[in-house]
Amino acid sequence: MGWLGDVLKRNSELEWLFDLDLVDETTHRSYLKKMALETCINFIGRTISQSDFRIMKNNTRQRNDWDYLLNVRPNTDQSAADFWQKFIYTLIDENEVLVILTDNNDLLIADSFTRDEYAVYPDVFRDVTVKDYTFQRTFRMDEVLYITYNNEKLTKFMDGMFKDYGDLFSRMLEVSLRKNQIRGTVGIDSTQALDDKSQTKLQNFIDKLFTSFRKNSIALVPKLKGFEYNEVSKGEDNGQSLEELSKLKRSLIDDVANILGIPNALIHGELAEYDTSIKAYVRFCIGPIIKKIQNELNAKLLEKQEYLNGHRIEVFGLTEKDLIEQAEAVDKLVASGAFTRNEVRVLFGKERSDNAGLDEFVITKNYQSASATKGGENE
Structure with missing residues (x-):
């Protein structure tokens, strides 16, 4: 780049601006993916965490150890609300969740595991890891709570979509930055001799001038003979660009919400269609998840004969109608x-x-x- 490269090296701010304008480089904005997933999955998790798990026998609720584990303290480190919120997040994000019962009667959600599948025998889970501890024993399917959400891991399913959104968001953000960029020219009297010492002083003055304009809403600088600063662009109104960025992020959340069955109006807090949205949310999003959890609890915590005799584990929560x-x-x-x-x-x-x-x-x-x-x- 010759003389231009020397100028850019002396001014790091100008070098960054030069690269921004001319270099075709985009970032995959991983926080967009995290934002959309956190918003939607935690929305469901907070809903399920309000559920009340009841062990029923002859139409009477049983107050026993399972009632305490499911509703109060599943383990020494989590409350029931935290446990079920993490349970739902793992289920949706990883497409499966495994819960084991330790020798100390603690319910723990596995962070990783290996599943060995068999045709006529119960599947076996090994290398079950919780936090930094890996259990040496294996767990049979009838000893654990294991639920799958869909046919494919959610993050894997949407990786392509997030990449496209990330590229588009990066480009829109760069355009917005360029629109709001302050540009100016500095002129000096060419008849003055500039040795290395004078060039350094001049460069330092230009850097201070630039910093003053960039960081302060009002900046006053002395006017020097033989030195002129002209601002050629004060930046354009980027309100429209910011609105477009907000619409893009909202669109991304809407796509994830649609996949999970959450009405868009509900997740954005729009009250105009609240009643309709909450009914659809309960029926098509929360209801199926509650059914999966309830079926698994009944199958694993109750014997077959107990179930046939009318014993049930029922889940109550947002799915219930408001009595008033x-x-x-x-x-x-x-x-x-x-x-x-x-x-x-x-x-x-x-x-x-x-x-x-x-x-x-x-x-x-x-x-x-x-x-x-x-x-x-x-x-």
């Missing part, structure tokens, strides 16, 4: 004689009452047959 908002519907269900009051309590996520009267069907007079009513001319 549905008060009128509750009244209709009971008053029509379609449900007992205890059955309605179960439908709305509440425990059954010991009051035997709540197991009786009641009906209001308005629902009786016409022949059963008396009054008017028939009296």
Whole structure:
């Protein structure tokens, strides 16, 4: 580059600007991928972490060790809310999650493991690692909780999409920086002799001038004879560029949310379509995950005969309807004689009452047959 290279070496800021304008280099903006995944997966994780796991026997909740592990303290280092949030994050991000029960009755989520699959025998998990500890023993499928989410690891599935978004975001960011860049020219009297000492002083003055303009909203500099500074570009309004960057990030989150079944309006906090969005979210996103967890708990924590005898592990949480908002519907269900009051309590996520009267069907007079009513001319 000759003389231009010498000039750029003396001014590191100009060298960076030169490379930015002319060198075709993009970064894959890995934080975009992290942002989209964290936003969407943690949204689901926070929802599941509010669930209440109930061990039911003869329609009565059992308060035992499993109830404590699932709802209060699964292990010595995590609360139930933290445990289930990490459980969901691992399940969706890695497409599978393995939970083991230690000899100390702690539920631990494996960070890595190797699965040996068999056709007619239970699969075996070995090299199970939690944090920095690797278990020397193996775990059979019937000894662990193991759930898969989909057919392919989410991050692997979306790697191509994230790369394209990263390239586009990098290019848009560079354009925005160039639009807001301050450019100027410095002129000096060419009749003055510039030795090495004078060049160094001049360069230092130019660097201080540039720094003053760049860091301060108001900058005053002395006007020197034989030295002129002219600003040729004060930067353009980059509001539109920033808006485009925001739209791109929002679009990326929307794509991930669509894959996971989260309504876009809900994840962005738009209240205009809240009721519709929450219903779709519960039915098509949270419901299937809760069903997977509930099936696995019933299969691994209960014997076959216990399940056939009516024992259940049920998961209650966001999937339940709000009792206050549905008060009128509750009244209709009971008053029509379609449900007992205890059955309605179960439908709305509440425990059954010991009051035997709540197991009786009641009906209001308005629902009786016409022949059963008396009054008017028939009296």
